[in-house]
Amino acid sequence: MKNLFRSISVIGVSAMVLTSCVTEQQSEKTISGLDPAAFDSTINGKKTELFTLKNKNGMEVCITNFGGRVVSLVVPDKDGKPTDVVLGYDNIAQYADTVNSPSDYGSSVGRYANRINKGKITIEGQEYQLPKNNFGHCLHGGNSGWMYQVYDAEQPNDTTLLLTIVSPDGDNGFPGTVKATTKYTVLSNNTLDITFEATTDKETVVNMTNHSYFNLNGDPSNVGTNMILYVNADNFTPADSTYMTTGEIAPVEGTPMDFRKAHALSETINDTTFQQIRNATGYDHNWCLNTYKDGKGDDTQVCASLYSPQTGIFLEMFTNEPGVQVYTGNFQGTGITCKNGVKYPKHVSVCLESQKYPDSPNKKDWPSPYLKPGEKYYSHVAYKFSVK
Numbered sequence: 001m002k003n004l005f006r007s008i009s010v011i012g013v014s015a016m017v018l019t020s021c022v023t024e025q026q027s028e029k030t031i032s033g034l035d036p037a038a039f040d041s042t043i044n045g046k047k048t049e050l051f052t053l054k055n056k057n058g059m060e061v062c063i064t065n066f067g068g069r070v071v072s073l074v075v076p077d078k079d080g081k082p083t084d085v086v087l088g089y090d091n092i093a094q095y096a097d098t099v100n101s102p103s104d105y106g107s108s109v110g111r112y113a114n115r116i117n118k119g120k121i122t123i124e125g126q127e128y129q130l131p132k133n134n135f136g137h138c139l140h141g142g143n144s145g146w147m148y149q150v151y152d153a154e155q156p157n158d159t160t161l162l163l164t165i166v167s168p169d170g171d172n173g174f175p176g177t178v179k180a181t182t183k184y185t186v187l188s189n190n191t192l193d194i195t196f197e198a199t200t201d202k203e204t205v206v207n208m209t210n211h212s213y214f215n216l217n218g219d220p221s222n223v224g225t226n227m228i229l230y231v232n233a234d235n236f237t238p239a240d241s242t243y244m245t246t247g248e249i250a251p252v253e254g255t256p257m258d259f260r261k262a263h264a265l266s267e268t269i270n271d272t273t274f275q276q277i278r279n280a281t282g283y284d285h286n287w288c289l290n291t292y293k294d295g296k297g298d299d300t301q302v303c304a305s306l307y308s309p310q311t312g313i314f315l316e317m318f319t320n321e322p323g324v325q326v327y328t329g330n331f332q333g334t335g336i337t338c339k340n341g342v343k344y345p346k347h348v349s350v351c352l353e354s355q356k357y358p359d360s361p362n363k364k365d366w367p368s369p370y371l372k373p374g375e376k377y378y379s380h381v382a383y384k385f386s387v388k
Helices: 092-096 275-280
Strands: 018-020 041-043 046-048 050-054 060-064 069-076 082-084 107-109 120-123 126-129 152-157 160-167 178-186 191-200 209-211 228-231 233-237 284-289 304-307 313-319 323-327 350-355 377-387
Touching: 041 092, 050 152, 050 160, 050 178, 060 178, 209 350, 209 377, 228 323, 275 284, 304 350, 313 350, 350 377
Parallel strands: none
Antiparallel strands: 018 041, 041 046, 050 060, 060 069, 069 082, 107 209, 120 126, 152 160, 160 178, 178 191, 191 377, 228 304, 233 284, 284 323, 304 313, 313 377, 323 350
């Protein structure tokens, strides 16, 4: 799903209170080249930091508690070279500046990832109006969704980070006080394992995801359409010109949406004879995963994968969710300077977002996103990296 460079109204950095923390000594840089001091700040009275997770096999993941964002993710390429495979910024100021550098780079999205039609949901007969911040719809929980909030953070060891947030009743129009956690774990087999959990005191909707932008080529200054995508899905949910799902579940057979046999994005991403490609100027769609059956997802099976023939880096995705949103950076190419001074071009990356289908609150036959008091929301996604 496209990042927030698109027509979206978000809170401006001027609406935040951001204070830099000045240190006398420069902190040691991470393997990915980040300076942790550039993330030491205070936003709306809460401290932000950069947390580093690593294992003994050359994997390093740097995360800021501002929006629960994965800032860098380093894994070895086929020659053993440490390679940062996600997009982002190298300082907290750019992440917090929603006027000049708006983005959802690497974020833990909530309360509801993706779109809700016209920002309306109905719960127990009562209609709630949510922000209409993207083409007349509610996207990623609204103008001040969780990606722009500071999570409380606890790092018990080198491989684990626990982030927590409390979203009050009425937050961006959503009912119920929701307590949510995002747990990041770096496993010994070079997997970034993410679990999302939440509870509520009033019936509401919850749909969390991670919004990392993957470029496995190690060179985000160039387009990434050489990457080879696989999606284990026989069907997808078509969307209209406002990126809203139509309610149809359509077969991928015979269309550019068919990635059941892995192929390079370049083979189909520019096929403007297909309306769905034309609408999104690339891919920005939800696939209905074959790994989800009878109301349960099998997170032991690969639901999607991405491969760079350039670096040999191979990413496999696992989730218990019914859908994955594949977004190919269609609204990048803005000229904004990002990590390492790079200006990302259009189609430079691929997002693989585990999720309930878009607008599921208004599609009664689709997997339910509703959460009631006494229940626990649980979502799991894992990104496993290797070389081949």
